[in-house]
Structure formats: C-alpha cells, structure tokens
Amino acid sequence: MSGNLAQAYAPLLIHLLVALGLSAILLILSSLIGQHRPTREKMQPYECGITPVGDAREPFDVKFYLVAMVFILFDVEAVFLYPWAYVFRELRWFGFTEMLLYILILLAGYVYLWKKGALDWNPSKTQRDRQT
C-alpha cells in the first residue's frame, strides 16, 4: 500500500522540484544577464513621480484581518463538507439532515456576521451613524 502511495505521489514531487528548479534558474539567469545600473531615482519605490514619504509598512486597516478571520471560519466548514461529500451516497437521509443542521448552524453565524456588518467592506453612511 505504501509502495503504491509513493508510486502515485513521486511524480508530483518530481514535478514540484523541476518547477522549482526551473523558476530558480530563470530568476538567477535574469539577475545575471540584465544590466545593473542603479541610480538613486531607480532605487526609490514608485509613487507616481512624487518622492515617497515615510516607511511603507504602516499599520493597515483591521478589515483585512476580519476578512481573513471570517475566511478561516467558513473554509473550515467547506473542508468538513469534502469528506462528507465523499461518503454521502452511503449516508442517505441521515447524512443529509446532519449536514443540513451543520450548515444551518454555520448559516446562523453567517447571518449574524451579515447583520453586524462584518461582510461590508465600506459601511454606508447610515450604518456608520448606527454603529456609534
């Protein structure tokens, strides 16, 4: 069994290694072949022609973190749906109702998020007034 597994996955490993090697070679090649004439203006980060001010790594908006967190929650749900789908044919109605309940519980959470405005990228003016 494990021999079979290795037989099936070894080509994938080879593919990954060859792809990695190819990309690395191309990267190194481009650094070697291209010209290198650094000037001060070329080394600056691009900001549409004006001189950049301050460090680029400023604190960014917390809504990115919120999106990532909500993604994790629902991605875990999707991950649980995969093995269920795999064995679904044997489970029949019992499996269906179980998964329906599972999805409904997570849907309750989803509705809560929606109503709270966690899924809005930009709260509208009425929402902003309501939040305070």
Place this chain on the structure above:
Amino acid sequence: MNDTIARSILVVSLVKVVVLLFLVLTAVAYLVWFERKVAAHIQGRWGPYRVGPHGLLQPLADGVKFLLKEDATPAGVDRFLYFSAPLLTMTLAISAIAMIPFGPASIHIFGIATPLVIANISVGLLAIFAITSVGVYGVALGGWSSNSKYSLLGGLRSSAQMISYELSLTLSVVGILLLAGTFNLSELIMRQDGYTWGHLPKWNLLNPTFPQILGFFCYFVAAIAETNRAPFDLAEAESELVAGYHTEYSSFKFAMFFLGEYASMITVACLASILFLGGWLSPFPQTPGLDWTRYLPAGVLAVAGVALIIHGVRYINVFGRIALPVLGVILGALSFLCSQPGVIDDIQGPFWFLAKVLFVLFVYVWVRWTLPRFRYDQLMRFGWKVLFPVALLNVILTSLAVVMRK
C-alpha cells in the same frame, strides 16, 4: 527488481514532467498572444502584427525583453521575501497542472506504458485546490516585501480578494463530489461518460440528477476573481494602484508573476472543463451513424492548414510569405497523421480536452474585454453576500437531489 521499477518510473515521470512544463510554458506564452489578438479584435484593431507574421513571434520577443531588462531592486526591500515571492507564485502555478489528465490513452515512453497524466493521485482535486491556496502567499509576500505603500495595499487587497473567492471556489465543487463520490480527476471524467435526455452528453453541467449550472456559474466567477482577472482586477489596475503587488518588480520577476497568472488561468480552465464539461470525452455519441466525428481532429487541422497556406502566400512581407505556408503544410501533415488508424483513437481525448480548454479560455478573455471593472467594495460584497450563499445553496440542492434519487 523493485529498484529498477522505481528507477524506470522516475525516468518516465521526469520525461513527462519536462515535456509538460515545456508545453505549458509555451502555451502560457501563446495565451498572452491569443489574449492580445482577441482583445484587439474585440476593440476593432489588429493587435500584434509586426513581430513575425500576425505577431506570432511576439511572445518570443517579450521573453527576450524580460530577460535582458535591468533588474532594479528598490532599496529597503526584504530581500529573502522579495526574491521568493515570484518564485513561489510561478512554481505553484505551473505545478497544479501535474494532476490534470489529458486523455484516457496510454503513451509509451522507453517502452513503458504510462497514462497521460503526471500524478494520477486519488485526491487530485484536493491537491489542486491545496496548491492554488498556497499561491495566495506569493501575492501577499510580494506586496509586503516591496518597500512601497502601493504594493502593500495592492497585495493586501489582492490576497483578501483571493481568499474570499477561494471559499466559493471550493464550495462550488462540492456539488460535483456529491454526484461523483471521488476526488480522482480521471474517475470524475469517467463518471461523465454516457448520454442523457436524448442525445445530450452526461457532462456534469447537464447532469440528470441535478444539473450543475449554479455550480459552474459559481466556479467560473470565483475562478476569474481568484486569478485576479478582469472584471475583478482592481488590485492591479493601472489607474488604481499602479500595478498593485507587482509594482516594484521588474524584468523577469515581473514576468514570473505574469506567467504565474496565466498559468493559473490555464489550470482553472482545465479544471473547469474536467469538472463541468466532461474533460476529454467527446460530445458526440459513439454510434455508427456519427462515426465521422472521429475524423474531426484531422478535419480541423486540415482546414486550418489549408487556410494558412492560402492566406500565407498573399502575406505582406517575405518572412510571412514563407513562414505561414510552411506552418500550413505542417498542420496538413499533422492532420494526415491524425487520420491514421493508429493515432486516430488516441488523439480523440486530447483533442476534445484542448478544444474545451480553449473555449473556456476564450470566454475568459472575452469577459475581460467586455465587462467594466468592479469596484473593490462591490467585489467583496459580491463574493461574500452573493456567491457564497449561492454555492452553499448549490450544495444543499445537489445533496437533496442525490438522496431523493436513491
């Protein structure tokens, strides 16, 4: 004995990998040409025309340009991440193709029969999604490591968009899994063999239990957003954030991001045709009356070859007058090869597969140059408030249909 088997598998896989990577990289390059041509014709102009006949050598010229350009690394970048971000993106983008089966037949390399897929693993679908999920790192790291506010914001936006739509992507495929009960891509295609509702092929899009139309819609839209293509490309649109996370990359590192995007486009199109459009299955039933459809590959190639010859001899410049007819003759020879009894059966699978992939890619390009761009908050709203519930609804309805059918 085991050792020689292992070594031969190694060698065969290596050959397949090298050939496939070569083909994929060429395909990616010419996909760029294809897009530019289609875009141009949609917009009522010619597109690349000068570099080689009909711009066919444009990808080569672009590649050479990228290699020879100056690799300007801006000051203050995080060196390790700056170099590994494009590496990661490109490696992962061309790795997902390892699980794609191109046809049912076996080819013989050094006398060993091997299927037309590099890694026919039992969880092929899951592996592809795993690889594309890790691809988000490339975007995020690229944006972060470049010492530029535009890059950071662009990278964050891109990665937030990618993970939002990745959710709907993975959910839209659950319907297929419910119908098929397997993750293996070759087996998924085999389950779509046969005909239903008269003479319509039993592709998952038209599945008799529950047609996966919602699933296909969700998958396709999510895939466009996942690969950061228009109309979901706000994170890299010129007027918005210069070029988003790859603003500070030049020369080949930028090309790697670029190639990575197109390679993942090809992967997604391959996956769409496998999951929803029947993979390498022919849409025509194999009845004696429709036996002539087996000559379609040969026919298409012959028509293309003849058209190229006729057009080529009247081309503007000398190079084209020689190159295009030669290309046409080659296509004619290939067409003759495809009608030979030895090859004709093996060529059916790859031909239909490539035809479907090309069709999906065409729709991809068509959508890009037809629809206006989404604003970022519209994009996120659509992903979370429309696509995710629709994908979930698809899962529930499909499971209901499957369990009621039993």
Place this chain on the structure above:
Amino acid sequence: MDTAAFRHDFFLILPEVELALFGLAILLFDFMLGVKDKAGNAVFAMLGVIFSGISLYRLRTFGPEAVGGFNSSIVVDPFFLFFGMIFLVATGLVILLSVRYLQIENEHHGEYYALLLFATVGMMFMASGYDLVVLFLGLETMAISFYILTGFLRHQRRSNEAAVKYLLLGAFSSGLLAYGFSLLYGISAMAEINGPLGVPLQVPRTNLDVVRTALELRGPTDLLVLLSLVTVAAGLFFKVAAVPFHQWAPDVYEGAPTTITAYVSVASKTASFALLLRLFLYAFWPVRVNWVGIIAAVAIASLTLGNFAAITQTNVKRLLAYSSISHVGYILLGLVAAMSGPDGNETGLKGIAFYLFVYAFMTIGAFAIIIVLRRQGLIGDELDDLNGLFQRSPASAVLLLIFMLSLAGIPPLAGFVGKYYIFLALIETGHYYLALFGALYIVPALYYYFRIVVHAWLREPTGEAPTRVTPGQSVALAVMCFVTLVAGIYPEPFIRLATYSLTLPSVLFGR
C-alpha cells in the same frame, strides 16, 4: 445509521444542544430588539438555562451507572449531573445579576448572554466528556467565550488589558494541555489493549478507559507518563489558578466586568476542577503514587500565596481573586486526601464535591454585593466604596457578612462544613501536617474577610444614596444566601448529593 441509537445519544447531549440553540437564537434575535428591550435577551438566556436544567434532570433516570454516547466519547453519570447542575445554577445566577449591571455599563448587548450560554455548553462537555478530544473541545469553547466576555467593557482599558492577558496565558496553557493530551494519546496508542471480551477496540484510543488501561500497563515511573502528567497538570492548574500558574487571576478578575469575574471565578474554576477530577481520579488513578506529593506542594503554595497576598489588597475584586487562589489550595488538599491510600478516601471525595458546590454560591454571593453597588459614577470595587454599607443598605451588609463568614469557614455556614470534610479526610489519611497548615491559614483569611466586613459595618459612609437592587438581583441574592445558610446548618442533603456524584464508574469495562 441506526436512528434509535442516534436518538438515545442525542437525548444524552440534549442539555448542551438546548443551550447552544438558545445561544444562537439570542445572537439572531438580538437584532430585532430595540435598545431599551435588550433585557429580552436575558429572558431568553434564562429560558435556555431552565430548559437545559429540565433536560439534565430527566437524565438522572440513567441511575448510578454511566451511560456512554457517541461511541463512548461522552458519558452521562452522576459526576456529570452534579457538575452540570452547578454550571446551570451559576449561569442562571449570573444572568439574573447581569441585566442591571450591563445597563449601567452601557454594554447591554445580546452577545453577552449568547457567550454565557456557549461557555456553559463548553463546561458541560468538560464534565461529560470521556474522550480526550471532547474534553479539549469543551475546554476551548469555554475558554474562548471567557476571553471575549472578559473584554466585554470595550471602552475601559482595564477590561481590554485583562482580556488580552487572559487570552495569551490561556492559549499558552491550552497548548501545554494539548501537548499533554497528545502524549497520553501516544501512550495509549502504543499499548496493546483489547476491548471487553477480548475483541479489538471499537473506540478510538483517546477514550479515557483506554488511556487509563495504557497508563496502568506502563506504570508510574515511566518517563512518558511523567511528562504527560506534568504537562496536563500544568495546563489544568493554570485554568484553576493554582500557584505557579496563578499570575493571570488578579488582573483578569480586576479588569473583567464584575459579573464575569463572578462567573469565571466560579464556573470556570468548577469546570476545570471537573476536568481535573475526571482525569486525576479516573484516568491517572493507576499512576497516582508520585503525584500526591506534588499536588500537596501546589496546594500549600496556593494557600500561602493566596492568603498572604490578599492581606495587602485594597481592591475587593483582587482580594477575592487571591482568596479564591487559597480556596483552590483547600480543594487540592481535598484531592490529596482523596488520592491517598490504596482505594482513595471517600471523605476526601465528599469534601471536594461539597466544597465546590457551596463555593459556587458563596463566591457569586460575595461578588454580587459588589455588582449591586455599581451605579453611575461608582465602580464599587475598592474597599472604601463599601464604607458604611450597613447604614446605606442593611440587607446588603448582612448578606455580605454571611458570605464573608462562609468564605472564611466559620460555622454554622456552608464554608465551614466544606473545610470540615476536607480536614477530616486529611486526618483520616494521615496527612496531619497538611491539615495543620490548612487550619492555620484560616487566620489570615479571617483577617482580610473581616476587613471587608469592618469597612461595611463599622466605617462611616462616604457614598451617597442607597443602592437600587432589581428584582432579579434580589432573587439571585436570596437563593445564594439560602443555600449558604442551609448548607451550613443542615448539610445532610447536600452531603448525600456530593457522595452520589463522585462515583466514577467506567463506561467500557465496568468497575
């Protein structure tokens, strides 16, 4: 899937399911309530607790045997019924006390009640779990709900700081606990064990029966066993705030909303003790010989630090935090007694169960007085805020006296009976010095508890109007006072309840 078996299993987890459903419903219905009507959430939560209590009561028909459900991953036995009852009562009391408090604090959101119910669900799984994974899940559910609840007063820096401290230290200790569980799983997976009747095991290797058998096979001096014991104990001692791991308690207790302080100090502690008892009295029973000494050391350390640190405190909540650390010391002393000797000591078990039961009431009672004192412009947790309580509100002052006496262990109140049984057990098992220490440490306890009473009864009032107590709070206070008095004067029924609860039969192998 066998629907009859499923219905049976579902009946076993019905209390938790009801709480979870009510919690979800509160989250959704909160949007329909206007700002004035948020007390409706509390009504809903109370209904959930009552329904869950009814389901729990109906489970008692399974009798003194243990009934396993979901492939023996959860068990319903008297242990679970006892602790489940404590959790539900504590939750109900806290809900009653919270309504007015949150209205004053201006943070009256529905999520508070939903999180309370979710925490209770976690706690009940900690008491009824029979599988390492279920126990860990219950612990995490409870812990995460508490992290959020601790930071519920979003606009106060103290509350945010307390929440972050609790989160960081709690996450770290949960990690340690998970590591210990993984070692236990390794031990049980490597052991050669057959199920009853010699057939291969049908349950996963994380089942507590399997773990216990595996530990028995390896013996108490094995390195892996010791390592797993150390890590599990470290994680659990954090949760109960025993001494080397107590650092979070004073800051979290002080910063959290007082209702949550009461809830954490009672329910979280009791649930963590339930987990600790389930593990130490059942799974680790075969390897307990080396551990009695360590638990005794931790107990004495907790007593020492808790009592001496509380002497200098001026903030009542911090004072009660340190004093709760000392109570943990007492309970651990009871555990030492219960684990001594070849068959354990039944008096020790009785003492632990009874002590946990009355500890719930008297601690929430003590905090309840502080909660009642909260009004606009006065947070009410400094000692000086209690000045002259007798003049301002005699009833509150009398209740305060009762609760403080009970906490100190003065007869005829409930705290005394609990300590009595623990000292009795220590003497029965020959731990004379531990009993002596335990008795001696009552002296500092008397000092700081009576300091509170002195401020309330003998100082001149610095505050203004008498406090306003809502009917809900009155009911809660009455219940707690009643139990504290009755359990002290006539403890028989409660002792019988405690005795019944601490039989820990095996699910798979039968004892």
